[in-house]
Every structure is written in structure tokens, then in C-alpha cells.
Amino acid sequence: MSKDQLVGPNQANIDRMLSRMRFAESSFESNTFCAAKWLTLHLNLQNGWQNSCHHPSQHKVKVEDILQNPRGLHNTPEKKEYRRMMLNNERPKECEYCWNIEDLPGSHISDRTYKTTDMEWSIPHLAAIKEAGANGNINPSYLEVSFSNVCNFKCAYCSPDISSQWVDEIRKHGPYPTSWKTGDLNYLKKIGRYPIHHTEHNPYVEAFWKWWPELYPTLNTFRITGGEPLLSKETWKVLEYIEKNPRPDLNLAINTNMGIPPKTVDRLIDMYKRLEGKVKSFEIYTSCEASDKAAEYIRYGMGFVEFNNNIFRFLEATGPNSRVNFMITFNLLSIPSFQEFLHHIFLFRQRFNDTDAMNRIPMMIAYLRWPPFLSMKIAPKYIKEKFAKEIKAYVTEHAEPEPSKQLIRDGEIIKPSTGRFYIEEIDQVNRLCDFMMVENLDRKGLQRDRKDFGRFIEEYDKRRGTDFYQTFPELSSFYEECLKL
Numbered sequence: 001m002s003k004d005q006l007v008g009p010n011q012a013n014i015d016r017m018l019s020r021m022r023f024a025e026s027s028f029e030s031n032t033f034c035a036a037k038w039l040t041l042h043l044n045l046q047n048g049w050q051n052s053c054h055h056p057s058q059h060k061v062k063v064e065d066i067l068q069n070p071r072g073l074h075n076t077p078e079k080k081e082y083r084r085m086m087l088n089n090e091r092p093k094e095c096e097y098c099w100n101i102e103d104l105p106g107s108h109i110s111d112r113t114y115k116t117t118d119m120e121w122s123i124p125h126l127a128a129i130k131e132a133g134a135n136g137n138i139n140p141s142y143l144e145v146s147f148s149n150v151c152n153f154k155c156a157y158c159s160p161d162i163s164s165q166w167v168d169e170i171r172k173h174g175p176y177p178t179s180w181k182t183g184d185l186n187y188l189k190k191i192g193r194y195p196i197h198h199t200e201h202n203p204y205v206e207a208f209w210k211w212w213p214e215l216y217p218t219l220n221t222f223r224i225t226g227g228e229p230l231l232s233k234e235t236w237k238v239l240e241y242i243e244k245n246p247r248p249d250l251n252l253a254i255n256t257n258m259g260i261p262p263k264t265v266d267r268l269i270d271m272y273k274r275l276e277g278k279v280k281s282f283e284i285y286t287s288c289e290a291s292d293k294a295a296e297y298i299r300y301g302m303g304f305v306e307f308n309n310n311i312f313r314f315l316e317a318t319g320p321n322s323r324v325n326f327m328i329t330f331n332l333l334s335i336p337s338f339q340e341f342l343h344h345i346f347l348f349r350q351r352f353n354d355t356d357a358m359n360r361i362p363m364m365i366a367y368l369r370w371p372p373f374l375s376m377k378i379a380p381k382y383i384k385e386k387f388a389k390e391i392k393a394y395v396t397e398h399a400e401p402e403p404s405k406q407l408i409r410d411g412e413i414i415k416p417s418t419g420r421f422y423i424e425e426i427d428q429v430n431r432l433c434d435f436m437m438v439e440n441l442d443r444k445g446l447q448r449d450r451k452d453f454g455r456f457i458e459e460y461d462k463r464r465g466t467d468f469y470q471t472f473p474e475l476s477s478f479y480e481e482c483l484k485l
Contacts (some may be wrong), residue, residue: 014109014423020117027126030089034098035116037083038129041074041140045204046149046195046227047161052079053115054144055366056094060192063203070211073204075137084134097369101431104438108431109424111366120251121220139215144223144255147205147234148198151227153257153301156460157331157374160185161193162227165301169463176459178452182371198232205234212238216245223285225255230264239271246278253283255327258310259302265310269317284314285325290333291340297471298333300464308344315352315360323360324348330432331368332376332453335387336474339394342421346398350419365428367435372445373452376436380478388433395421395429447485454482 025033036053043050049058050073059079065072082092091099098110116122121141132138146162154165160183167185176182188194196202216222229235235254242252252275256268268284275282288295288307295304311324326345330338348361368375376384398421421429440446457468457479469476 011423017113017117018109020119020123021113024116024123024126027130028087030086032086032089032091032095033116034086034095034112035118035122035126035129036112036142037079037086038132038138039122039125039140040115040142040144042144043073043208044146044161045202045208046146046198047193048204049161049193050074050076051094052082053111055097055111056092061204066203066207069137070207071137071139073207073211074140080135087134097366100435104431104434106434108434109427139218141218141220142223143215143219143221144225145208146225146227147229147232149195149227150198150231151257152231153228153259153299155299155301156297156333157329157368157371159183159188161188161195164195164227167195173463177455178371178373179448180371180452182456212241216241216247219247219250221251221253223253223255228257228260229254230256230260230268236271239275243271243274243278248278248280250279251281251283252279253281253285253325255285255287257299257302258284258286258307258314258324259299260310262310265313269314272314272318272322281321281323283323283325285327286311287327287329288341289328289330289338291337291344293471294333294337295341297466297468298331300466311348312351315348320354320358320360323362326361326363328363328365329368330365330376331374332379333374333472333475335376335379335383336472338387339391342391342394346419346421348419353418356418356420359422363425365425365432367432371452371456373449373456375449377438377440378446378449378453379436379475380481381437383475383478384436388436391429392433395426399423399426450482451485454479454485458483 024035025031034052040053041050042052042054042058044058048061048063050061051058059076061073061076065076082094085092095112098112101108101110102112125141128138149160149162149164149167151163151165154163154169158166160166160170166183170183170185175184175187181187185194196204224235224238226232242250254268258265260268272282286307288299290298292304295307296302315322315324328334334341345361345363349359352360372378398419400420460466461468468479472479
């Protein structure tokens, strides 16, 4: 996102963004146009799957399509067909995340608007999109790449193709007994999604490094993800390349679970300092969507105190221009402690936002769609109503900075409070809660997902030594009902 979308958003910035969206749609004569279909690439090199952003389902890149032309990692036949549909004012089904938001009552801004109107990697490239059309090859200006699935976490909503810890568990215990046979390695092999081991030859990684010299000079934003990318040697290789080949106009980012050992945090801080002045920005993105024991349950392998301490260390050591962005994948298990989690973000902002104009701890909220049995949508109405009301009230109450209040530590006044939630964040919370309350019309699917939830959690506790009842007392009655199904 551009600076005016991440740093102290206000209504004037929202209005400018909507004006740019109207301009883009009129330029392409399409109310379904999204620049991300041309300009962004989310690429998993461990198995060759990709998508245009993190919302649509991924599709496979064929090895034969990249042997002679590594641009095929981005410009796949599937993606070109979706581009054609958008230019014809059609809605690709894979983009239903945004269509769901846009179809809600009232006025909500979907991620299609945020992505299309970005002033750094999107708007300046609209002419290149026109030139490429639906079938032309175009280099992405925004690239997010995963080199391997090596990871020290096995999050509840993750899978073996993303986490090596998941692979080890499924090899030992087999898939989970859900309708989807969650984690089934044989199915992943059948569809070509089984990850290539990081020690084996990987044609997708090979194609990436062939493409990299051409791609690197034209990128606006480059994000490295995983697995846990800081455990991959390829991550440090590409960072060292950037250090030796400075790009003062490049926005660089790493998605990390921040549950890494202290020595790896130190290495990250050192690399951040070595790259100062050699890139335009270097940001950290981390994921969490609940608090304390609930977060540790969802993001198995996490120590919540360690997670917060690592974030604190990074922000304190890297100075006032660094950022740690929270990527929130809101799911059923987030509901009870989400308000408390938002309060953690608020406290970080009080400590590290020296001025209201510079938000060092941004957050972006997405709702989980897969696996469906962990979706917020399957929770009973009384639970959703109770917590949606509390969550909305919390961000509304903390929408304005309170300069009269002082931040005090050990009896000493540090600085005026600058913690608050911004306009577009409040909209994200409101649209999340509104969508959560939309009635699920597929009763058969709802029963299936609730039954799967009971089966999954029962097996999860057995395999991992966790205790759902102790961690989520607010959801215990619902869990019992699911087990009876």
C-alpha cells in the first residue's frame, strides 16, 4: 500500500483513493477491473503454485512453461483468462473475497480498491497494463515469493505445502479425519502441490534466479514469505544480493512469524541496518489474530510472550522509520480474544508511535476462508453477536489520539499517547463483523463444517497435547454441539 494508505489514514486520503479507483475503472471501462491481476504475484517456489494476491485460490505453474521463459512464473494461462474476464466487465469467481465485501449493505471498501489505487506499484503502471492487455506478458511490480516450506510453526489453519512441521505431523499420524482429509499428503502429491524438499533440486527456484536479474530492476515491492523465510538460506542470499546491488527506490519486506530464536532476530536487525540507504523501505510483516493462550493454540509453536518481545526488540533497535505490520487472518478461534489482541496493538502504538503521522504498527484484516471448518461464519449467532458488538465498540472508542494522556513507565512520563485506530482499520473491523453476521444459506454445508470442526479439534488436542476447553471456554458449548453431530 502507498504511504497515504498506511500512515495516518484520514477521510481525505480515503476520498483520493476512491477517486483514483473511479479513474482506473473508467480507463478500462470495467467495474470489475483489479490491477493486481497484472501487477502482483504471490509465488510458492516450493511447489510451483501461484496467485495474483492472497485472496484467490492458487493454481499450478507448469514446469514446461518456465523452461524457456521464466516469466511464465507470473503470466500463466489461467491468469490471462481472468484478466480477459475483468476487461469484459465480468467477475472472476476466484475473486469472490472482494465481491463479498462489495455486495454487503452499506459502503465498504474492498481490497480490490486498495490494490488498484496504490500510488507506488499500481497507478503508475496502468499504461503498461493497457499495452499488455489480457494476453501479453508483463512483469509484476509487486512480488511476494516463498522459497521453501521450512517452518518452526504448524498453525491450525495452515497445511503441509506451507509448513514442514505439518508435513512431519501428517507423516506420523496421517490426515485429520475431516471431510477434506485435512493435510492429506497423497492428495497434495496427486494435484502437484506437495512441496519439493529444500535440499532437492527445484526447477521453480532455478527459474526464479534466471528471471531475477531482469525482474529485480523493475520491482517496486518485493516481499519474502514462507514457511518461515528467516530459516531459508535463499532469503539471506537474496538480501545479500540487494545489499550488493542497491535499489534506493525498492520497498522490501519479509513475512516472518517472529517466533524465531533471539540470534535470528539479531541477524535480522543487523541486516536491516546494513540495508539502510540501499532500499527505500524495509518492513516486517507478521501474523497473529488472537491473544495469549488462544494465539499459541492457533499458531502452534508460538510463545506469545516471546513473540511480543521479539517485536519489541526489533522496533526498539531499528529506529523510528521501521515498521512491523500485523496481518490478521480472522477465524472462528479468533473471536473470543480478538478485542484483547487489538489492545496489544494499541499498546504497541502507544509505545512506538512517536507522532500520530507515523504509524509503525499497521494492521490489515482478512477473514479466513479455508479450511471452512475454521471460518468465523460457522459460529452460532449468539456468539458472533456478542463479540462483534464488543470488537466494534473497542475500535470506535480508540479512534482518536488522546494527547492529554501520558504514557508512563516505571513512574516516568515517556510521551503523550499516540495510540489509536485509523479510519480504514475501523472500516475493516466493521466490514468483518458485518460479513460475519450474514446468514449462511447453505445449511447442509454448515452442518458439514461444524461436524468437521468437532472432529478436527478433538484430533488436534490429541496430537498436540492442547486443551480446547481450557483455552476457549467461551466456545466450549458450541464445541460440544459440534461433537454431537
